[in-house]
Amino acid sequence: MLIKDPLANSWPNPYKDVYHFFAANQMPCPRGDWRLTEYELGEINGLPKSRGRVVCTNGIMCYIQIAPDVLYYGHITAWIPDENLIEASEIAPKLTKSLPNFINF
Numbered sequence: 010m011l012i013k014d015p016l017a018n019s020w021p022n023p024y025k026d027v028y029h030f031f032a033a034n035q036m037p038c039p040r041g042d043w044r045l046t047e048y049e050l051g052e053i054n055g056l057p058k059s060r061g062r063v064v065c066t067n068g069i070m071c072y073i074q075i076a077p078d079v080l081y082y083g084h085i086t087a088w089i090p091d092e093n094l095i096e097a098s099e100i101a102p103k104l105t106k107s108l109p110n111f112i113n114f
Contacts, residue, residue, distance in 0.1 A: 070083070
């Protein structure tokens with residue numbers, strides 16, 4: 010049995026297919042071309058409460074698993090995996106400007 014690091018970004022998706030995902034979460038399968046993703050860790054840009062692992066997408070919307078029984082429904086175009094969050098935090102100090110020193114009179 011392969012045990013992966015819990016902090017690793019990408020894990021194998023625990024669901025066999027899209028129908029298994031919707032059945033396991035007691036949801037009706039929506040119309041459209043839904044597919045499973047790589048189950049990578051991240052969040053939707055600007056929404057820290059959406060932090061979790063993206064499970065499936067239709068190319069526009071996605072389901073993010075925050076906890077075993079908690080799903081978040083959001084836009085896949087705003088999805089930022091942890092790798093990109095780390096790169097952005099490394100660049101951010103270079104782009105920030107300091108405020109001028111103000112003297113209190």
